[in-house]
Amino acid sequence: MKKPLSVLLALALVLSLTACHGAKDVHEFQLPEQFDTSRDYTITFWAKNDTNMTQVEIYKQAIADFEALWPNITVELRLYTDYGKIYNDVITNIATDTTPNVCITYPDHIATYLTGADTVVPLDQLFADERYGLGGSDTRFDSPTKEEIIPQFLNECYFDGCYYAIPFMRSTEACYVNRTYVEKLGFTLPQTLTWDFVWQVSEAAMAKDASGNYAVNGQKVLIPFIYKSTDNMMIQMLRQLDAPYSTAAGEVQIFNDTTKDLLLQIADHSATRSFNTFKLAGYPANFLNAGQCIFAIDSTAGATWMGPDAPLIDIADEKLVDFDIEVMTIPQYHPEDPKMISQGPSLCVFNKADSQEVLASWLFAQYLLTNEVQIAYAQTEGYVPVASKAQESPEYQDYLSRAGEDNELYYDVKLQASRLLLENTDHTFVTAVFNGSASLRNAAGQMIEEVNKSTRRKQTVDEAYIQDLFADMTSLYRLDQIAVDGTADKLLLGPMPAEAKILLGTLAAAWLAIAAYALTETIRKKRKTSPPSC
Amino acid sequence: MKKFLALLLALSMLLAFAACSDSASNGTTDPSTDPTTESTTAATDEATTAPTTEATEPEDQLSVMTFEEYMAAELQAPVCVETYVQATQSWWDNKITVYCQSEDGAYFLYELACSEEDAAKLVPGTKIRVNGYKTEFEGEVEIMDATFEFIEGDSYIPQVLDVTALLGTDELIAHQNEFVCFKGMTVEEISYKNGEPGDDIYVTVSKDGQSYSFCVEIYLTGTETQVYQTVGTLSAGDVVDIEGFLYWYQGANPHITSITVAG
Known part of the structure; x- marks a missing residue:
């Protein structure tokens, strides 16, 4: 009886544990009680900038300031200008166990990184640590508490049952509008842009004069409406219409009638050439600044490139056209209930065999949330700081109040873009994270790209085309191979369910009973085998 | 005792399975105070690398164009x-x-x-x-x-074409994408895309008072090549001869393949 009992017990234990955890490696991170300052640590930080040298300088300054506080930690910076490249390099380095210590990333990407056991450190324990956690007593810097991080932004980093990242900067998309041309066409900008309005103005702008130039700009080139990130375009359209995209567990739902209708509508505007995308035409900012675009949708983090007075310009001076620019929320289907994407870089900490090294990495990652770094970096683009501590600081408030004082630090369009997100944080959303969510996002954008290209290539875009496109996307992005995680919903844990409490209590009782039984048996055996005392 | 233990074990196993099951009644609970927010991700500013793509071939078989x-x-x-x-x-x-x-x-x-x-x-x-x-x-x-x-058969590598005299003229674009050279260009500025070696190098050169933007594209020449290393050592005022492909980005933006300091 005892052997079967032991096997059963072991089985029960294994089953109960696997119900609560994913695969774990031998290097599962254990938070040290004390950070060992007698040792030196060299950690690597893979950072992304927007081809913006000021951002690079801020990273370098942050590292220098952090190293001054923690002289036993050296941070080596590796710079990227492309999230995709970071993602590819991390994937490559997971295989060789040479991941960076801290990395700018997106939660979608982390979901892929997590397919390796204990690759990315869950941060819950670190957040909560009194000494080294958020706002901890022994960090040597003034970092925000967990409560001071904007909840929407922090929640974006919570998936698979844990916090796997901390937000670093946040942006959304904005529609940069050539108001001069809108009004020249006889329209008045509404308070909130709608899709109907944008399409209507875009079509009206296609009228040409007798010499074959577009009447509104007098040029041979005009793309009234250009969208930079077509994945965002589709995702936001669907969310505004409350149409399915995916479940939290990874069930792909994007291939539906609403998507089909949206694609057909987009095809209509591609056919008239009133709409195009970055991938096929070029940067929206360049067309906008040349007076060749009326509605340019791009990230608020691209605001410094937008407008004839922009501090960053990529076109020749002689091509620049003067116009009044308006920074507006992206078009809406229900302007009374606006919805827009939340985006921007987050930070994750990679696991290492040495838990002290991980702790050093965490301290650096957390340092990037201090007001000094947050405010400085947010000012480089239309970003906003991720913590109320920085957002509400006198320094940041002063910055916001000085819009338009110059065309550099206080560039009006950039500050308007930041304000747009600050005022609409409650209207932002993000999509579910799962292993494969990055592919689904790519497919969402690619469908628009394909429809746009096919229309321009005089191919028939109809219902049959869309059905084929759905099938192609499913195959190309392997969306039919995404494992729908039945535990995903449960992993988004709130309070521990009653059944789990009962389970744990029962297991504890079983162990106590086993221990008592074993003890009793041992004593009984000992009594039987002990030689009689003299 | 044994019966009691067996009962406890059976109960724990049952509950373990129950803990594994996908219970709709659990719903999605966010760690924040808002219980209705689902676990989510921030969107990417930029497209990430897609899986292998297959180009869609033109539907009709075309004849070869000049x-x-x-x-x-x-x-x-x-x-x-x-x-x-x-x-x-x-x-x-x-x-x-x-x-x-x-x-x-x-x-x-x-x-x-x-x-x-x-x-x-x-x-x-x-x-x-x-x-x-x-x-x-x-x-x-x-x-x-x-x-x-x-296509089996012949091969072709052109002689480099000197287009220095065409800089700043409308004729230059006729040679877009060709393998060309520029002689006697004066370096104005060398800047790395990332501020340090490891990424593209933006090379601003001038001729007859006009400035032009060239680029060392790392996907073409890599960071370990002679051209990448040489460009990194150049200073403003150096006079150089440049070879490369006449790429275009808002105007001529040659992708440099070799550079020599003129004697």
Whole structure:
């Protein structure tokens, strides 16, 4: 009886544990009680900038300031200008166990990184640590508490049952509008842009004069409406219409009638050439600044490139056209209930065999949330700081109040873009994270790209085309191979369910009973085998 | 005692299974105070690398075009050309970007569908037939969504064409994508895309008082090449001779393949 009992017990234990955890490696991170300052640590930080040298300088300054506080930690910076490249390099380095210590990333990407056991450190324990956690007593810097991080932004980093990242900067998309041309066409900008309005103005702008130039700009080139990130375009359209995209567990739902209708509508505007995308035409900012675009949708983090007075310009001076620019929320289907994407870089900490090294990495990652770094970096683009501590600081408030004082630090369009997100944080959303969510996002954008290209290539875009496109996307992005995680919903844990409490209590009782039984048996055996005392 | 233990074990197993099951009643609970918010992710500003893509081939079989016919074709029209590989950028994810030139003109093949095995065969001089679509991106006329096949037989590597005298003129664009050289250019500024070695290098040079933007494209020449290393040592005022492909981005933006300090 005892052997079967032991096997059963072991089985029960294994089953109960696997119900609560994913695969774990031998290097599962254990938070040290004390950070060992007698040792030196060299950690690597893979950072992304927007081809913006000021951002690079801020990273370098942050590292220098952090190293001054923690002289036993050296941070080596590796710079990227492309999230995709970071993602590819991390994937490559997971295989060789040479991941960076801290990395700018997106939660979608982390979901892929997590397919390796204990690759990315869950941060819950670190957040909560009194000494080294958020706002901890022994960090040597003034970092925000967990409560001071904007909840929407922090929640974006919570998936698979844990916090796997901390937000670093946040942006959304904005529609940069050539108001001069809108009004020249006889329209008045509404308070909130709608899709109907944008399409209507875009079509009206296609009228040409007798010499074959577009009447509104007098040029041979005009793309009234250009969208930079077509994945965002589709995702936001669907969310505004409350149409399915995916479940939290990874069930792909994007291939539906609403998507089909949206694609057909987009095809209509591609056919008239009133709409195009970055991938096929070029940067929206360049067309906008040349007076060749009326509605340019791009990230608020691209605001410094937008407008004839922009501090960053990529076109020749002689091509620049003067116009009044308006920074507006992206078009809406229900302007009374606006919805827009939340985006921007987050930070994750990679696991290492040495838990002290991980702790050093965490301290650096957390340092990037201090007001000094947050405010400085947010000012480089239309970003906003991720913590109320920085957002509400006198320094940041002063910055916001000085819009338009110059065309550099206080560039009006950039500050308007930041304000747009600050005022609409409650209207932002993000999509579910799962292993494969990055592919689904790519497919969402690619469908628009394909429809746009096919229309321009005089191919028939109809219902049959869309059905084929759905099938192609499913195959190309392997969306039919995404494992729908039945535990995903449960992993988004709130309070521990009653059944789990009962389970744990029962297991504890079983162990106590086993221990008592074993003890009793041992004593009984000992009594039987002990030689009689003299 | 044993019966009691068995009962406890059975109960714990049952509950363990229950803990595994997907209970709809659990719903999705966010760790924050808002219980209705689902676990989510921030969106990407930029597209990430997609899985292997397959180019859609033009539906009709086209006859091979001359360069003149290619240039006359409308944007987004299907095109078919036979040309010779001059250089390639890094292969990645079954795609490769190729600089090609024939005797009558040059082509830029953007993200040509290509296996890694075939990419290794795309050496300078190799003749290929390309089917794709003519597009334009920021002034650069290129072929995208293309497939190719190797053509046995001759090969071609052009002599470098000196276009120094065409800088700043409307004639220069006629040589877009060709292998060209510029003599006696004065370095004005060298700047790394990232502020430090490891990424593209932006090279601003001047001639006769006019400034021009050139680029060392790391996907073409890499960071360990002589050209990358040499450019990194240049200073303002140096006079250089430059060879490269006449790429276009809002105007001429040659991709440098070699650079020498003029004697």
